[in-house]
Amino acid sequence: MSVPAFTGSNVMDVDAAKIRGAGSNVHFDKVSVAYGAHVVLHPLTLDIAPGEILAMIGPSGSGKTTALRAVAGFVRPASGRIRIGATDVTDLPPYERGLGMVVQNYALFPHMRVEDNVAFGLRAQGADKALIGERVKDSLATVGMSGFAKRYPRELSGGQQQRVAIARALAVRPRVLLLDEPLSALDAQIRRNMVEEIAKLHRDLPGLTILYVTHDQTEALTLADKIAIMRDGRVSSHGPTAELYRRPPNRFTAEFLGRANLLPVTVTEGATGPKGFAKAKLGDALLAGAARGEKPGDKTLLCIRPQHLSLTGDEEHTNRIVGTLKEVHWQGELTHLVLDVDGTPVRVSATRLPVSLPERGSVVPLFFAPGDTSLVPEDARG
Amino acid sequence: MADAAVLPAPIAKKVPGRFWIVPPAALLALLFFYPLVLIVQQAFMDDSGMANVGEFVRVLHARFFLNALINTITISVAATAGCLIVGLVLGLILAFVPFPGSGVIARLIDTFIALPTFLVTLAFTFLYGSAGMLNAGLMEAFSLQAPPVNFLYSTWGVVLAEVTVYSPFVLRPLLAAFSLVDRGQIEAASVLGARPFRIVRQVILPAAVPALIAGGSLCLLLTVNEFGIVLFIGAKGVITLPLLIYSKAIQESAYQVACIIAVINIALSLGLFGLYRFAAGRLGA
Amino acid sequence: MLVWSRPGRIVLWLVFALLFSVLFLAPLAVILLSSLADQWNGVLPSGLTTEHYSDVVQGAAWKAVKASLVTGFLAGAVALVSGTWAALALRIQDATLARVLGVLFFIPSAVPSVSVGLGLLVAFSHPPLLLNGTIAIVMAAHFVLISAFTFGNVSAGLARLSPDFEQVASSLGARPAYRLRHVTLPLLAPYLVAAFGLSFALSMGELGATVMVYPPGWVTLPVSIFSLTDRGDVFAGAALTMVLVAVTLILLLGLERVTGRQARS
Ligand SMILES: Nc1ncnc2c1ncn2[C@@H]1O[C@H](COP(=O)(O)OP(=O)(O)O)[C@@H](O)[C@H]1O
Ligand SMILES: [Mg+2]
Numbered sequence: 001m002s003v004p005a006f007t008g009s010n011v012m013d014v015d016a017a018k019i020r021g022a023g024s025n026v027h028f029d030k031v032s033v034a035y036g037a038h039v040v041l042h043p044l045t046l047d048i049a050p051g052e053i054l055a056m057i058g059p060s061g062s063g064k065t066t067a068l069r070a071v072a073g074f075v076r077p078a079s080g081r082i083r084i085g086a087t088d089v090t091d092l093p094p095y096e097r098g099l100g101m102v103v104q105n106y107a108l109f110p111h112m113r114v115e116d117n118v119a120f121g122l123r124a125q126g127a128d129k130a131l132i133g134e135r136v137k138d139s140l141a142t143v144g145m146s147g148f149a150k151r152y153p154r155e156l157s158g159g160q161q162q163r164v165a166i167a168r169a170l171a172v173r174p175r176v177l178l179l180d181e182p183l184s185a186l187d188a189q190i191r192r193n194m195v196e197e198i199a200k201l202h203r204d205l206p207g208l209t210i211l212y213v214t215h216d217q218t219e220a221l222t223l224a225d226k227i228a229i230m231r232d233g234r235v236s237s238h239g240p241t242a243e244l245y246r247r248p249p250n251r252f253t254a255e256f257l258g259r260a261n262l263l264p265v266t267v268t269e270g271a272t273g274p275k276g277f278a279k280a281k282l283g284d285a286l287l288a289g290a291a292r293g294e295k296p297g298d299k300t301l302l303c304i305r306p307q308h309l310s311l312t313g314d315e316e317h318t319n320r321i322v323g324t325l326k327e328v329h330w331q332g333e334l335t336h337l338v339l340d341v342d343g344t345p346v347r348v349s350a351t352r353l354p355v356s357l358p359e360r361g362s363v364v365p366l367f368f369a370p371g372d373t374s375l376v377p378e379d380a381r382g
Numbered sequence: 383m384a385d386a387a388v389l390p391a392p393i394a395k396k397v398p399g400r401f402w403i404v405p406p407a408a409l410l411a412l413l414f415f416y417p418l419v420l421i422v423q424q425a426f427m428d429d430s431g432m433a434n435v436g437e438f439v440r441v442l443h444a445r446f447f448l449n450a451l452i453n454t455i456t457i458s459v460a461a462t463a464g465c466l467i468v469g470l471v472l473g474l475i476l477a478f479v480p481f482p483g484s485g486v487i488a489r490l491i492d493t494f495i496a497l498p499t500f501l502v503t504l505a506f507t508f509l510y511g512s513a514g515m516l517n518a519g520l521m522e523a524f525s526l527q528a529p530p531v532n533f534l535y536s537t538w539g540v541v542l543a544e545v546t547v548y549s550p551f552v553l554r555p556l557l558a559a560f561s562l563v564d565r566g567q568i569e570a571a572s573v574l575g576a577r578p579f580r581i582v583r584q585v586i587l588p589a590a591v592p593a594l595i596a597g598g599s600l601c602l603l604l605t606v607n608e609f610g611i612v613l614f615i616g617a618k619g620v621i622t623l624p625l626l627i628y629s630k631a632i633q634e635s636a637y638q639v640a641c642i643i644a645v646i647n648i649a650l651s652l653g654l655f656g657l658y659r660f661a662a663g664r665l666g667a
Numbered sequence: 668m669l670v671w672s673r674p675g676r677i678v679l680w681l682v683f684a685l686l687f688s689v690l691f692l693a694p695l696a697v698i699l700l701s702s703l704a705d706q707w708n709g710v711l712p713s714g715l716t717t718e719h720y721s722d723v724v725q726g727a728a729w730k731a732v733k734a735s736l737v738t739g740f741l742a743g744a745v746a747l748v749s750g751t752w753a754a755l756a757l758r759i760q761d762a763t764l765a766r767v768l769g770v771l772f773f774i775p776s777a778v779p780s781v782s783v784g785l786g787l788l789v790a791f792s793h794p795p796l797l798l799n800g801t802i803a804i805v806m807a808a809h810f811v812l813i814s815a816f817t818f819g820n821v822s823a824g825l826a827r828l829s830p831d832f833e834q835v836a837s838s839l840g841a842r843p844a845y846r847l848r849h850v851t852l853p854l855l856a857p858y859l860v861a862a863f864g865l866s867f868a869l870s871m872g873e874l875g876a877t878v879m880v881y882p883p884g885w886v887t888l889p890v891s892i893f894s895l896t897d898r899g900d901v902f903a904g905a906a907l908t909m910v911l912v913a914v915t916l917i918l919l920l921g922l923e924r925v926t927g928r929q930a931r932s
Contacts (some may be wrong), residue, residue: 068676093837095840096848103834120841124842124846172840400760408776410771413807416784421785475680481676481680488685501694501911504901507706507896508697522709546694614893624875627785628781631785637789644781644785648780649669
């Protein structure tokens with residue numbers, strides 16, 4: 001792994017080390033935001049550890065941007081405090097918070113060249129010329145835009161503009177980097193590349209705390225150490241990325257993070273055995289699934305991801321249900337099937353299919369491993 | 383930076399920004415609103431400084447005032463109607479039956495907004511005046527003794543001049559509205575056999591109504607306030623409220639009468655301004 | 668295209684040509700022609716001359732050009748500063764107050780210009796605020812009448828400016844004054860230039876308030892055109908009108924080129 005900006009000079013290495021140590025935690029302490037009588041953020045308590053990437057995801061209007069702008073200082077919390085590191089920033093103006101911010105449409109200053117855009121923050125803070133020159137070079141190199149310093153923003157593609165916007169935010173050595181849907185204005189291919197670039201950026205600058213707001217679950221799953229899922233101005237769930245994906249704590253999380261089949265089941269036996277699987281009934285089928293403290297008689301949901309369902313079973317796939325085949329969509333690498341299981345549509349993404357594909361309308365068995373499932377409570381609301 | 387000790391919250395700073403509005407507001411208050419108040423005060427006070435509406439009532443019933451009021455309203459309504467028709471015809475052609483160079487022409491018409499209004503009146507004297515091109519031509523052609531065309535020194539001369547000057551104010555929002563009309567919709571309608579007149583009525587006009595209302599109410603306001611055109615035509619019979627204010631104040635030094643007329647004229651203008659703001663607000667402008 | 672048949676289109680174009688010529692082209696052309704006319708008793712002038720223009724450059728008319736230019740620049744500059752200032756300051760007021768003040772800043776454009784002149788005469792004819800008879804009262808009148816347009820133009824520009832620019836600038840550590848100087852004003856520049864151009868043009872053509880308040884030594888172009896034509900000297904009036912039109916158009920086109928270049932760069 002090479003860090004173009006930080007090789008070859010001791011001064012720069014010191015800088016790099018400083019960034020590594022410079023990350024601060026961000027702490028929301030019962031922060032609420034209201035526009036008039038309309039509460040858009042209900043008291044929110046959340047901590048982002050130093051050097052962590054927290055992805056805040058959720059449907060449009062769920063309050064993600066509001067939470068980010070509260071950190072940046074553009075919306076005033078109606079109640080609660082926000083701390084960055086040891087500083088309570090709730091009453092600080094934005095320009096005293098020491099953050100970097102990147103917005104969806106880049107907002108590069110159109111009347112400045114790329115280098116002046118990147119230098120903007122340092123100049124505004126009155127840094128000396130030599131330092132500015134060095135930092136501009138470093139920051140542009142970090143995002144791979146060294147060759148474009150003299151261009152104007154309109155001479156760059158969307159992806160290039162977004163890199164410059166990131167370089168501009170990095171140049172001030174922010175304690176926290178705030179990214180609000182930074183990739184949603186880009187098209188799919190460039191977006192995938194940029195996600196990887198940001199992941200690499202964070203490997204290079206591991207101390208940098210990042211709050212990453214997005215509505216795209218792929219970006220969140222790829223980048224984030226932790227994910228907070230927002231819904232109607234509240235955190236619906238919050239936890240380490242893999243954990244949230246594998247053991248979603250509620251229906252909303254299961255459905256929002258990846259695709260999920262949620263089968264209504266009745267628990268017959270609480271967690272038992274070395275792996276802590278519970279037993280639950282779906283119609284006549286008795287299934288085992290990863291438990292979360294259910295008691296016999298509880299009605300709950302069994303979550304199984306489409307890629308974990310198989311038309312062929314082996315000794316690992318001890319769960320078995322049957323369904324009527326409704327639709328088959330062959331997509332080359334993957335085949336998507338839709339089955340009806342006791343009135344619930346069940347999606348299957350299969351990489352391998354039996355040699356002879358069953359007819360539409362025929363009854364087909366589906367196999368899955370208890371370890372791939374989890375029992376998910378139905379949401380309180382909705 | 384250690385995260386252990388949480389610093390006490392800084393005292394919330396009061397934004398001093400609220401007071402930045404004072405200098406420009408004070409300037410305008412001194413040069414505009416203070417004189418406005420004095421006009422109103424003069425209108426309702428006699429020389430001894432006592433409140434007195436007698437003079438106000440007298441002016442209100444005076445022949446010269448009523449004539450001017452009727453003239454002002456007639457001219458304003460007629461000119462606005464003319465502006466709407468001319469603006470609509472020009473706008474429809476510019477937007478939907480464009481010809482080479484129509485963009486340049488549209489911008490040329492737009493620059494008329496920046497030109498002084500009396501220019502047109504002056505030009506009209508050369509064109510339609512008693513010794514103007516039209517009369518001279520007609521007299522030569524038909525060996526007439528007296529100029530046959532005389533409308534310039536009447537209400538209609540003022541109306542025509544105001545139509546010229548103010549139709550760009552209708553055309554501008556109209557072209558903006560037309561540029562938002564979906565061309566595909568028009569093409570689909572014509573493919574289905576709809577006649578142009580029907581398309582104009584059913585597709586284009588509904589989209590243009592807000593712009594027509596906004597442009598029309600702006601025209602009403604501007605024509606009520608128009609001074610240069612009426613002054614330059616200088617016809618004895620065509621006196622409007624602004625001209626009356628001028629002649630009472632400057633030629634007769636009758637300041638109180640001038641203030642009374644000004645109060646009424648301003649009230650009328652502000653009413654139309656309210657109408658315009660309402661219309662423009664609904665347009666989303 | 669709305670009308671597909673060629674004859675139909677040609678008829679419409681003829682209608683357009685007729686309207687355009689009668690309403691817009693003929694007046695400009697005839698002013699130009701008369702400003703060059705020697706004698707004009709028939710359909711067309713009997714001869715052409717540039718005499719009226721040379722009179723403009725030499726005589727009292729030149730003073731009028733100067734008075735108008737100075738008035739336009741000064742009143743335009745003050746209006747630009749005050750309008751921009753007001754538009755910027757209104758953004759940090761609370762919403763209701765901002766709406767009310769916004770309407771108040773627009774009102775000068777709604778009242779008849781003669782009444783603005785009348786008000787200034789009534790207000791500033793006695794000490795300690797004795798402006799009557801000075802150039803300042805002309806400036807004041809022009810400032811009042813154009814202030815609404817600069818305010819409106821700048822407000823429209825601000826409304827179109829994405830808040831992201833300023834917010835990103837703040838988050839990068841720019842204090843309000845630095846942000847204003849390096850981000851807001853440069854991004855507003857096209858609107859500022861357009862606002863100045865428009866207010867300058869309005870000032871150049873202002874008549875109603877000026878005839879009410881002008882002192883003897885400060886006769887602006889429109890006033891002097893009026894007194895020329897009122898005396899019957901219509902050809903000189905036409906020449907002066909052409910000067911007025913030319914100055915206005917040159918300035919507007921020049922400013923448009925500046926903004927165009929800025930928008931491109
Ligand atoms: N300036 C504002 N005034 C009033 N309501 C707002 C404003 N900004 C955002 N909202 C409301 O706050 C809610 C959350 O918005 P936002 O935080 O932008 O959502 P997200 O970023 O998750 O899409 C939405 O219902 C939105 O309508
Ligand atoms: Mg958002």
